[in-house]
Every structure is written in structure tokens, then in C-alpha cells.
Amino acid sequence: MPRRLLASLVVSLLVVVAVAAVTHGQSGEYKIGVLEPLTGPLAGEGKRHLEGYEIVRDMINARGGVMGKKLVFAVADAPDPTAAATEATRLITREGVKIVTGTFSSRLCGAASEAAARHNVIYWETSCVDPRFSKRGLKTVYRTEIDATGFGWYNVEFIAKHLAPRLGKKPSELKIAFLSEDSSYGQGVTESARQRAKDEFKMQEVAAEYYNFQTINDFTPIIVKFKQLAPDVVHHIGYTNDAPLFWRQAKEQNFLFKAHVHAGATGYGSSDFGKALGNDANGAFALLEPGPGFRIESLKPDGQKLEKEFRDAVQKRTGSYPLGAHQLAGGGLWLLKLVLDRAKTDDPDKFRAAVMSLDLPVGSMINGWGVKFSETGQNANDRVQHYMLQWQNGQLVTVWPEEFTTMRAKWIPLPAWDQRK
């Protein structure tokens, strides 16, 4: 044992020396502000998000940092919107940062970015999905992840281009029932999906129902109603306690729909859903970042190299496949590096010009993302590639788009509840 310890010590020392050698060429440090919920109810995700940032920061520094300097973080804790605003201000006025990034949550990003914009400081959001974020006309505020309306866009893309053919129907022949929790997230996804399903694909909407996830105790009346409407597809944006309740009661009532689609890391996209239902979860779809089954070879050569390095680093540090928070933070910070490489300054106007000039196809970087920002500071839906995952025997696996994965969507249409094995 001691010998192995000694060996690993020597290896670590060598790594440190190697990194020191690489970073030797850099003169000084470049500090950015990182805002995360590190305490309170969002702490778990916030810490993972910070972990993603740290992993990619090390990857960036191993390549010479940003603007010739070593990238370092001034980290601040933002458990609630008030703290997000005051801590953003503190990072700017006391720590003197010119770029603030964060914040994981839609609850926090609005307040934090508002504070940064007031000081004419760049705000670089990497994961919040509140649709209002990029509609405020703030010139120094950017978001690398798509918003909730983008999730709706992708869900309908999947339903029209993958599910419809496999169900042997034209999109216009599909009957679709929308069900959603009524927060800004659920409404954002659902309303954009409804609109695209109707305007672009002429799908037949048979129901659109909202509920409050904190007070819903029984889905039976909704399920009884939906059974009579016989939808092909149920589009359900659920939260963590209501999604298992809907699924369990749908099984009890023997409600047979042909497919079920969700978006995001809560509800059907959360590992809690699998824990709550075991193999009964089989068949549910959730739009997410890439998971098991993701084919690195499907990316562009540069993207492949980056994705592999990123995954290895996450594996080394956490012992697992990258989770959503790692992937959003990692992909977002890498994009910031690309912008700074081009702008060579943190001057807001030149930075903005560099952001707008970036144009990379899907598959160019971590998560298989590409880049094309709009004037609102929002990265484009069809560049920030998202993936459909499906619950298959206790695991969420990547099933669509098929060119990006080795796994295939099963159970289309869904068979009887006891035959999803």
C-alpha cells in the first residue's frame, strides 16, 4: 500500500510539474466571478455545476489559459435571488471582475444578470432556462444553453421527425395531449411546444392542462379524461413528486398512450424518477444533455477530442459519467474561452462583436454543441444540440438523434404496461 501511495504521489508531482511548465508561459492571472447556489435547497446541483466549471477551467489552463493568462475563479454563494444580486455586485465592485458566470437556476439568473448589466459587466449564463432571461434587451448578458422554449422546440422536433414515422402516421395525424406543471418553466416548454406542433406540423391537440405541482394529490380525473380523448402522445412537463404520481396512476388506470415525452432534468429526467419506479419507468422520454450511449465519433474531430478529455476529467474527479450540471457548466465555460480567444479583451463592445461573429456547426465542442448567438445574446436552438433520452431498465439512455448514439428508442408504440421489458 505505501508503495502504491508513493507511486501516485510521484505521478501527481510529475503532473504538477508538467502543468507548471505549460502554464509558465502565462503572465499573471485572469479572474472571473462564479456565482453558484452552494448552500440551501439548490446546493447539490450548484456544487456539481461549480465542479463542471473547475474541470473545464483546468482544461483551459492546460492550453494556455485565456488572453495569455491563467484563468482563476472568485467564487460566491448565491442561495436565493437577493444573494445572487448582492454577491454579483460584490464580485464586480470588490473583486473587480469584468465577467460573471453562473448560476445554475432560473430563480437566480435574472437577479444576478440584472446586477451585472447595471455595472456594464459581462454576464455569461450557462444553464438557467427562464425564457424571460434573454428578452430584457440587456446588451452585456449572454446565455449558452437554450431556454425552456427551446426545449419545446426540440420535443416537437422529436415527435414529428422520429415518433410520427415510427407510429406510421403523418405528424398532422398525431393526437397530442399536453399536461404540465404551471411554473414559468413548465409553461415555457409547453406553450412553445403547443405552438410549434400546431403551426408547423398541424398536430391535433386534444388537451392542454396545467396543475400546481405542490398541491396535486391525484391525477385520476385527468387520466380518466385523457383516456377518453385517446391521445397518441402525452407531452408532460412534470416536477419531481408529480411525475412518479402521474406514471403510477396511469398504470393503475391502464391508460395506454403510444409515447410519453418530457423535457429537462426534473420529473422524468431526474434519477429520482427511476428510483421511485424501477423498471416500471421503462419507455418514458426526457430531453436532456447526452447520456450513456452517446457516440463521441459522431462529433467533429475537435469536438471529439474535447468531449473525451472532458468526460475523462469528470470520471477521474467524480467516478461517474458527466451529469447535467457538469455538462451545462463545462460546455458554457468552454464557449466563453472561444469568445475570449477571439475578442482578446473583456471590453463589452469588442466582446459582443466576438460573440456575434462565432459560428460553429453542431458537433464542434463539449456535448456536441455548436454556436450561433442571436442579437438577444441567446445561443441558437439548432446549434445547442439536445438529445432525447429514454428510461430503459433502470437507466436513462441517449436514443435520439440517432447519428449521435449507439442506443435505440424502444417500445414505440408503448405496449401494455406489463410488457415493457
Add this chain to the structure above:
Amino acid sequence: MDPAARLGPAQIDVVAQLAVSTVLLGGIYALIAVGLTLIFGVMRVVNFAHGEFLMLGMYLAFFAFTLQSLDPYFVLVVAIPLFFGVGLVVYLLVMKGVIDASHNVQIFTTVGLSTALQNLALVLWTGDFRVIRPWHSSVVLRIGGTAFNLSQVVAFAVAVALTVGLFAFMKWTHTGRVMRATAQDRDAATLMGVDTDRVYRLTFAIGIACVGAAGVLVSPLYAAYPQAGLQFVLLAYVVVVLGGLGDMVGAMVGSLIVATVEIAGSYMFGTAWKEVFYFLLFIAVLVFRPAGLFGQRGAETLGV
């Protein structure tokens, strides 16, 4: 399209299913409300921390199941005396000091207790949603065109048993009579030699034991998380006001009324409306029948 427009066998199945769901959901609400109505009725204390004891019961069932593989129905046997004890301790440490204070002080105290317990759960057990799956939670009973879950049926049966038991206890035992006397007129009861402190202690402990048992019983159906109590407790207040304070049978009937409004409203108008409907009902009862649908002697001492 109006699904209710055509009447046929399919429609009868729908109505039957909605009726069964109403009764079973009403049972769960009654289970939670019965302890609240007891405390409310006898002590005249609005226990805002009621939902948090429900949450604690859910966590007890969760940990007993995941750590020791104990079935919730077995845990129930332990939970009732355990929560009785918890009720006693909370009464002595917290409630005893404010029992003579104004309603405002009591409300602040129980709201404080509620927030403290929620955050304690958050610190100890994180905000994760905890779900257990004992064998009976996936047993589905099918009768005619209706389907329902075994855990729900058991919860309903226990709710009825608890209601009947408490009703009988209040009506026919000496202690029950003493509790009712205290509820009706505290000063007169004291003059008659009733130890009101003992009555309050017992009432609070029984009320908490009921809601602790309710938490264990709903654990196979709903996820446990620090704010889980909030999901039910607002409803429990509506039920208690509808049924009349301190009225066990009223609580059962009130629960069924709330469940009917919820299930029928969700089916006919949409789930988003459910809270609009039952809080309108709540306000209407407060305005037109402040002593509850069935009236209750002694309600005037509440000053509502």
C-alpha cells in the same frame, strides 16, 4: 368536445371511477384532518405545524423501509406510540407556554415550529424526494370498470377506523367527556375539578399520533421531502372548517366534500381550478355557517 355528453357503459365507468377516486382521496384527507380537528376543537389552537408532523411520519416510514426493510404497516404500530410521545414532548416544550396566550401568539409559535421542522428536515435529509415501493403500493384492485391502489384502500380503512374510534372515545369514555367539557367551557371545567393542562397534553399527543400515523400510511403513495406537509395541510384546514371544529364525523364528511370538489372540478373544468373551487367553498362556509356545516356547540368561544 364534451366527454359527459354521451351516456353509455363507458360513461358509467367514468363516473364510477371518479366516485371511487373521490372516496379514497377523501379518506387520505380525513386521515390528516382528524388530528387537526381534535387539537383545534379542544385546545382552540391553530396548529400550523400539523403538516410537518405528517412529513416526519413519511420520513419515518421511508427510513424504516430503506434501512431496515420494515413495511409501513408494521411501522404504523410503532409510529402511533412514538408520535404520541413526540406530541407530549412538543406540548411540554412549546405549546404549554402559549396555551393561555392570544391566538396571534399561538399562530406565530406554530408557524415558527413549522418552519423550524421543515428546515431541520432540509439540513438532516436534504431536499431530495424520497419514495418507497412496498409490495402493496403496486397492487391494483380492479372492480367493474374501476381501478384503485391497495395502499390507498388501506389508508382509507384506517381513516374510517380512526374517525369512528375517536368519535366513540370522545362520546362514551370519561376522558372523552372531560375533553368535550374542556372544549365547551374551559373555566367551568376547571371549576368542576378538571385538570385542563392534562386534557390539553393528552389532546395534543393524540392529535400528533393521528397525523404521524397518517404520514406513515401515505408514504407508499406520495414522496417524502421537507415541504411535503404543505401539500396537504391547507386542505386539512378547509376540511376542519367545513366539518366544524372538533367534530370527527364532520371531518370525514368535510374530507369527502373537498375530494368531490377536487375530483369533479378537475374532470369537468381542469385541475388548475381545483383550489379556486374549494377555497370559494371555504370562504362561503366561513361567511354563512361559521360553526361548520353541521354546527357545533361551544364554537362561540372561538370568537370567529
